[in-house]
Amino acid sequence: MNVRVLVAKVGLDGHDRGIKVVARLLRDAGMEVVYTGLFQTPETVATAAIQEDVDVVGLSMLSGAHMTLAPLVVEALRERGSDIPVVLGGIVPPQDLDELRELGVAAVFGPGASAEEIISKINGIVSHSR
């Protein structure tokens, strides 16, 4: 079965180049990708992820709000009884990585991440959680 991914922009950040490019690269790698558009809240993302029955949620954040918003998406999923893993990509300083992992973010892809790395990590996380 193909891996299903929901990619999402949470909060006010309008930078959508990265999320669109990554979404296409994931499709090229055989994944099914759902994109819910700009200005989502943690709640709308969690609801959509559960409805779409995805294997993983990928957040894209370039505005610096990741420490606040990424954990809220994890929380919104868990509150709805879902254990769908959440990964994060964007401008994330290395100092934030440990705390994000503690708050339940399964993987973080910084601005230097390659397509190969993103695809293999997502595959790894999904096969582990299935």
Add this chain to the structure above:
Amino acid sequence: MTEESAREEWRRLFAAAPMRTGKFTTMSGIPLAPVYGPDDAEFPGLYPYTRGVHASMYRTKLWTMRMFAGFGTATDTNTRFREIIRAGGTGLSTAFDMPTLLGLDSDDPMSLGEVGRCGVAIDSLVDVRDLFAGIDLATITTSMTINSPAAVMLALFVAQAEDTGVTRDRLGGTLQNDILKEYQAQKEFVFPPRQSMRLVRDTIAFTTAEMPKWNSVSVSGYHIREAGSTAVEELAFTLANGFAYVELAQQAGLAVDTVAPRLSFFFNAHIDFFEEIAKYRAARRLWAKWMKEHYGASDLRSWQLRFHTQTAGVSLTAQQPEINIARTAIEALAGVLGGTQSLHTNSMDEALALPSEKAARIALRTQQIIANETNVANVADPLGGSWFVEELTDEMEREAEIIFAQISKMGEGSMLEGCIRGIEENWFQGRISDSAYELERSFNSGERVVVGVNEFLEGNNEDDLATLRITNADEHKQLARLNQVRADRDDDQVRTALERLSREASDPELNLMPALIDAAKAYVTVGEMMTALAGVFGRHVEIPSL
């Protein structure tokens, strides 16, 4: 009477221009002419301005070193502004945080985690006062990078200046106010496109009538390129948007020669050195031709495309961030050789965070090296006449014309309608994301080399660069300030101002600027004004597409 040769005409203009002090020779002492070329060549300062908008170019005045800054609270950013001025920066450019760019107050639930993060938080007149404290708005020009709430920010700026005794007609600066590229690329939109264009019309009409030194719109290709377009698409989409604003103003009864001289442009300086230079040259020629031939402009200033340049944020790498200094220097040089009027150089650490003070200073120093050490500013359009650069300029012009024809066709002959329909039909957005994807694939396949990313990786793991940290403390400070503003102001005045704004927004014939300025003076917040307008205009939702 014999017709004056291009060179003679240029010489006459050059002789009339003031000169900066400087030694115009090479290091060996060889004298440098202000421009080179045969007598019948294109010359700077002459239509169609391919070689520059001024006959004397940087011999009269170097470009403005305009560094973009903004973070945390208004007080934090004011400190950075003063630092920039002390370090020799000659213009200010304000970066706003995401809530402000989207017209939300800092205490809006959607603002959580975003306050002061990637720009300064501005909620009311009180913040604008702190932002410009100790800075003379009559002498230093200010650029405000804001679009959906541009009219609101202009109102706050005018209110602040008038509070300090500077009348609006003396204010020099630029409002980005380019809403079309928001839907196409930057995606910080609030109202639907057509309603947003009414606010653009109001700001153009207002500044034209009352702020003669103000640039009403900075038509911006920068974000189109950062979102992934090619250089040709950046060139064509940006100029098409510029044509759309001219048509918008014409529909409002403003003559092209009233409006076009106050439009300025903003381009990216990416890493493909010669293509960038050709892009600036083609942009000037295209704009001049279109203003003269399609729009009937006769004022020379309508034909002259003036532009700001920023080096390419997307070309910076998180790997080995120090090498970004070299990228930025090369890109900045392209902007200067292309004849930019002002320049922002990115800091080496911007793939990781907002710039640290040290990184921002190095970025400014990069411009100062180009200006003072390299001697490149002494000769206008030094690459003019190069077979390569001239051919590339012509080719970019041809390719842009093809795109103009497509946009015009979408609008049945109107560029204004073509730009709006292109947005509504996701045409621009689709082209930009296709180009971004193609470029990314060329990096992934190794067809294009990026140092530190797919080649030359030694040194990638030494990560010891100190980056700027913005804590939640700024958010708390800003919320406290906003609460204080709400507590101190006169609620009746606020209510009256908002009622008037809603009422006037419902009448498309009215100009909203006077109502917005009065609201600003009554300490109505950005979020309150924008909410009132959204009540009339509605809100735009982009249909998600990949």
